[in-house]
Amino acid sequence: MxxxxxxxxxxxxxxxxxxxxxxxxxxxxxxxxxxxxxxxxxxxxxxxxxxxxxxxxxxxxxxxxxxxxxxxxxxxxxxxxxxxxxxxxxxxxxxxxxxxxxxxxxxxxxxxxxxxxxxxxxxxxxxxxxxxxxxxxxxxxxxxxxxxxxxxxxxxxxxxxxxxxxxxxxxxxxxxxxxxxxxxxxxxxxxxxxxxxxxxxxxxxxxxxxxxxxxxxxxxQPSVMWAQLRLGRDLVLRSLAFQACFLSATTVAARTSTEAVGAHQVVWQLWTFLALVLDSVAIAAQSLIGAALGAHDSRRARGIASQIVSYGLVFGCVLAVVFAAASPVLPGLFTTDAGVLAAIPYAWWFFVALQPVAGVVFALDGVLLGAGDATFLRNATLGSAVLGYLPLIWMSLAFGWGLAGIWTGLSLFMLLRMGFVVARWRSGGWAVVGAVRT
Structure with a gap:
């Protein structure tokens, strides 16, 4: 055993x-x-x-x-x-x-x-x-x-x-x-x-x-480059889904009010920065998972995946605590505009609460990318965007929900992605061994 x-x-x-x-x-x-x-x-x-x-x-x-x-x-x-x-x-x-x-x-x-x-x-x-x-x-x-x-x-x-x-x-x-x-x-x-x-x-x-x-x-070698492009196709479509969501969010914030788009920009830039921090763990996962599967060691790959997920979760929880504690002072470092500062809390607490979710999602993105499971990641991202993020963003514009509606859309997007990638991780279907994934 x-x-x-x-x-x-x-x-x-x-x-x-x-x-x-x-x-x-x-x-x-x-x-x-x-x-x-x-x-x-x-x-x-x-x-x-x-x-x-x-x-x-x-x-x-x-x-x-x-x-x-x-x-x-x-x-x-x-x-x-x-x-x-x-x-x-x-x-x-x-x-x-x-x-x-x-x-x-x-x-x-x-x-x-x-x-x-x-x-x-x-x-x-x-x-x-x-x-x-x-x-x-x-x-x-x-x-x-x-x-x-x-x-x-x-x-x-x-x-x-x-x-x-x-x-x-x-x-x-x-x-x-x-x-x-x-x-x-x-x-x-x-x-x-x-x-x-x-x-x-x-x-x-x-x-x-x-x-x-x-x-x-x-x-x-055209055959090798073509294989790289096939993998790239899925990652490009996934990236386009991200861009459609994020540009839509900024557009709706801009149409809400000047203060709303300013507040969204402040919180969004912090979100982007912390995504880079969490993504560093995902990059480590790509290297380690790929090497384990190339060595025909699926047991090691599964162990590394569990380890990376735990690191991502802990890392995300720490960031949530830090930025919750910093909420009284940090926004003021980015702007002195009273209207923008008053609008920031409508996005801030979504941003804080999502950090543990982001830690898990980004960690499993790294695991599945390392395994070459790009088609699944493409479908999961597109599905989460179509079912969660985009409808809520544009409903926020139609019904005047403002920043709270925009960031509720991001929250649903992240939760759906987490559901997809956790289910895939637990299934083990990603752990295809061999020097080249077919």
Whole structure:
């Protein structure tokens, strides 16, 4: 009976992967804050151009995160099977794919940048600033995607330290370069875009150098890249569901009142930040679960899954307590507007109460992504969005429920997702062993 019990791993193995992953996840938002602070001193118009251009670039890169998460899942299985050369080879193919997709995005982006900016801004002056920034920043798209692929294969072989160093090297150089290009050199907003491209080029070059040093050069293999794209299809559709929900929530908040959208923005940014914190545990789960299944050790995979869920739950409970205690003072650090501060509690307590749920959901997302169970995750996310989040958001607009209605929708979305992923976890159907999931 003992032989059938799930196995756990030492806690230090989880945190050895989770802590550097958190650093990588946090590096980009921190750099965006620096970039915003530098451009903000140019005036409202350049800042608006950066905000819209950055949002458009982020929307593109967010839809292509399968190059990171999907590559981790496939690489980890090969690593667990003791096939390191093939695992790194998966990273080579992901890098070829990143370059191809990145070049396609670059070309299309140059063509549609102006009409899209004009459509979204409604102000010709803001659109002009957006286009001038975006057309330069798009040149870094292939490098952004190469960095995603690099993070993916390195996490898969459980090398968490180098990705952090590579990403920090690019962002640190760019953070130092940005104010120089914007002000003394005199490039203004365009200097910010050039600094972005420099950051992505430096990081991507380090990942490419690491691949070369592995000595596993392989020509593009369409069959492998097609398999990566099939996994990517499910993750892209899942990501689109998230974007539809989150953009709808912001739209409804904006139509409710100025104070409501301000309050929603404050609480939503905190939610997004804590999602990154919790997601670091999920990334550790991807590496460990994939490796266990690749080694044909489903007992170990189930044990790790239970362990990760417990960590996520405890982590979420701690965050809930911390932010409940901080409720009297923390909102005031983001705004002094009395109307916004009065509206924040309508979202705040939903945000606090959802942290334990988010801890479990994000942990199991990592488990199922590590197992390559992307089709299930796609269906669960789409179902939760259609059944829970989207109806309540738009009903909130129709019936005037405001922030309470919007965040009730998010709560139902998270609870439905938790129901789906917990049921899948308990079923064991995700634990398909083998170096490659078919």
């Amino acid at each position: 003992t032989d059938l019990m799930p196995q756990r791993v030492p806690a230090r193995e989880v945190w050895r992967l989770a802590v550097p992953a958190l650093g990588v996840l946090a590096a980009e938002p921190l750099y965006v804050l620096v970039d915003t602070a530098v451009v903000g001193h140019l005036g409202a118009l350049p800042l608006a151009g950066l905000a819209l251009g950055g949002t458009l670039l982020s929307l593109v890169s967010t839809q292509l995160t399968f190059l990171s998460y999907g590559t981790t899942a496939r690489t980890a299985r090969l690593h667990g099977a003791g096939r390191r050369a093939d695992a790194v080879g998966e990273g080579v193919q992901a890098t070829w794919l990143a370059l191809a997709v990145g070049l396609a995005v670059l070309v299309v982006g140059q063509l549609v940048a102006e009409p899209v900016a004009r459509l979204m801004s409604g102000d010709p002056a803001v659109a002009e600033q957006t286009v001038s920034w975006l057309r330069i920043a798009l040149c870094g798209t292939p490098m952004i995607l190469v960095t995603m692929a690099g993070n993916g294969w390195m996490r898969g072989v459980q090398d968490a330290a180098r990705p952090l160093r590579y990403v920090l090297a690019g962002n640190a150089l760019s953070a130092a370069l940005c104010p120089v290009l914007v002000y003394p050199v005199g490039w203004g907003l365009e200097g910010s875009a050039v600094a972005n491209v420099v950051a992505q080029t430096v990081s991507a070059s380090l990942f490419i150098r690491a691949l070369i040093r592995e000595g596993v050069f392989r020509r593009p």
